[in-house]
Amino acid sequence: xxxxxxxxxxxxxxxxxxxxxxxxxxxxxxxxxxxxxxxxxxxxxxxxxxxxxxxxxxxxxxxxxxxxxxxxxxxxxxxxxxxxxxxxxxxxxxxxxxxxxxxxxxxxxxxxxxxxxxxxxxxxxxxxxxxxxxxxxxxxxxxxxxxxxxxxxxxxxxxxxxxxxxxxxxxxxxxxxxxxxxxxxxxxxxxxxxxxxxxxxxxxxxxxxxxxxxxxxxxxxxxxxxxxxxxxxxxxxxxxxxxxxxxxxxxxxxxxxxxxxxxxxxxxxxxxxxxxxxxxxxxxxxxxxxxxxxxxxxxxxxxxxxxxxxxxxxxxxxxxxxxxxxxxxxxxxxxxxxxxxxxxxxxx
Amino acid sequence: xxxxxxxxxxxxxxxxxxxxxxxxxxxxxxxxxxxxxxxxxxxxxxxxxxxxxxxxxxxxxxxxxxxxxxxxxxxxxxxxxxxxxxxxxxxxxxxxxxxxxxxxxxxxxxxxxxxxxxxxxxxxxxx
Numbered sequence: 144x145x146x147x148x149x150x151x152x153x154x155x156x157x158x159x160x161x162x163x164x165x166x167x168x169x170x171x172x173x174x175x176x177x178x179x180x181x182x183x184x185x186x187x188x189x190x191x192x193x194x195x196x197x198x199x200x201x202x203x204x205x206x207x208x209x210x211x212x213x214x215x216x217x218x219x220x221x222x223x224x225x226x227x228x229x230x231x232x233x234x235x236x237x238x239x240x241x242x243x244x245x246x247x248x249x250x251x252x253x254x255x256x257x258x259x260x261x262x263x264x265x266x267x268x269x270x271x272x273x274x275x276x277x278x279x280x281x282x283x284x285x286x287x288x289x290x291x292x293x294x295x296x297x298x299x300x301x302x303x304x305x306x307x308x309x310x311x312x313x314x315x316x317x318x319x320x321x322x323x324x325x326x327x328x329x330x331x332x333x334x335x336x337x338x339x340x341x342x343x344x345x346x347x348x349x350x351x352x353x354x355x356x357x358x359x360x361x362x363x364x365x366x367x368x369x370x371x372x373x374x375x376x377x378x379x380x381x382x383x384x385x386x387x388x389x390x391x392x393x394x395x396x397x398x399x400x401x402x403x404x405x406x407x408x409x410x411x412x413x414x415x416x417x418x419x420x421x422x423x424x425x426x427x428x429x430x431x432x433x434x435x436x437x438x439x440x441x442x443x444x445x446x447x448x449x450x451x452x453x454x455x456x457x458x459x460x461x462x463x464x465x466x467x468x469x470x471x472x473x474x475x476x477x478x479x480x481x482x483x484x485x486x487x488x489x490x491x
Numbered sequence: 492x493x494x495x496x497x498x499x500x501x502x503x504x505x506x507x508x509x510x511x512x513x514x515x516x517x518x519x520x521x522x523x524x525x526x527x528x529x530x531x532x533x534x535x536x537x538x539x540x541x542x543x544x545x546x547x548x549x550x551x552x553x554x555x556x557x558x559x560x561x562x563x564x565x566x567x568x569x570x571x572x573x574x575x576x577x578x579x580x581x582x583x584x585x586x587x588x589x590x591x592x593x594x595x596x597x598x599x600x601x602x603x604x605x606x607x608x609x610x611x612x613x614x615x616x617x618x
Binding site for chain 2: 166168169175263268270350353363364365372373391393
């Protein structure tokens with residue numbers, strides 16, 4: 144009779160072996176990155192998988208970082224009218240970025256690198272309000288600066304065939320920090336799939352891609368509360384793969400005279416956006432989620448809904464009001480999101 | 492009447508041992524701990540169920556002081572210019588992270604405490 148329970152032994156061992164998630168954390172591109180693997184191992188050991196992910200991240204970091212004069216991206220600059228041949232991956236991400244810039248009417252802008260430095264919000268300096276003259280001087284050539292909100296600014300470069308570009312604004316340091324992390328997360332996701340570990344979480348800063356499933360229930364992603372770091376403002380639950388990204392005013396900021404100045408700028412003013420505390424986006428890819436969260440932060444819910452619909456993403460905005468924090472959600476987000484300690488904003 | 496014969500008894504013991512091993516496997520996921528990385532090297536692990544205690548880490552730009560215990564981890568002091576990691580405050584959820592980029596210090600929470608309710612069981616935190 145006891146033999147009928149013999150199957151329990153291997154079953155218990157299999158469950159034990161396959162259910163424990165395995166994590167790997169590291170720094171790359173001035174960002175904290177992590178992967179967590181779920182389920183059975185692929186044809187490689189976990190350490191071998193981690194090593195391949197490290198190598199892929201280093202390769203992509205060498206392309207996209209804006210902190211090195213040797214990166215592939217650093218070579219994408221010149222004077223107006225120059226034609227440059229560009230690395231195919233940089234070319235693809237630039238196309239996506241400029242499309243987002245156009246569709247968001249300039250709310251997503253990859254030419255604000257020096258603005259972060261001017262405000263001391265690049266992570267290496269003390270934050271401060273810049274002098275008006277310095278701000279005007281820096282933003283003078285930005286085609287969004289001072290433009291009305293319904294017009295589309297001219298892009299800093301044009302695309303030709305054969306991965307060539309034409310510079311339309313000279314001496315601009317391009318900053319793909321608002322999209323490259325998402326692209327890298329997507330590449331690591333594809334790599335993990337190819338290595339036979341389809342059930343995983345890839346994270347780079349606030350960009351997360353959940354691949355496959357974890358076999359023990361739905362994926363659950365907490366959204367950090369914008370004002371209480373040890374609390375969650377809500378939890379997103381889904382039983383399928385998805386990407387999620389958050390842009391928040393609490394990542395790099397300083398206070399002056401009771402006002403919070405942070406690193407997400409309105410390209411039309413050169414000043415940090417006020418009134419929005421954070422935006423979380425659910426999208427199919429991390430590249431899309433990463434690019435659009437910054438644009439939706441700048442646009443806010445009133446002006447940003449059209450963009451969310453166009454790209455088919457779900458969004459929650461956490462707004463700072465005189466009555467405290469409140470949330471505005473798209474219909475798909477409200478079905479997947481459970482708010483905690485934050486109320487819905489009253490309808491306008 | 493004997494309940495088990497010799498070989499059956501051995502099998503029962505083996506299954507019981509496997510069950511204990513399995514339950515211990517689950518147990519490692521139930522207690523939250525903080526893992527500390529300095530310059531991409533894992534340098535320390537701290538049980539967050541313990542009373543709070545202060546620990547210092549030498550980094551490439553100076554000493555980072557952090558506190559672990561009482562269910563949370565937080566950075567108390569750091570030589571980085573904007574002190575963002577200090578102002579970040581405490582973290583308590585699985586896969587939540589504290590980062591001091593200039594110092595290359597990363598603190599990640601692993602596991603997760605059932606006492607924290609369903610919010611403590613998230614798979615990741617977007618921040």
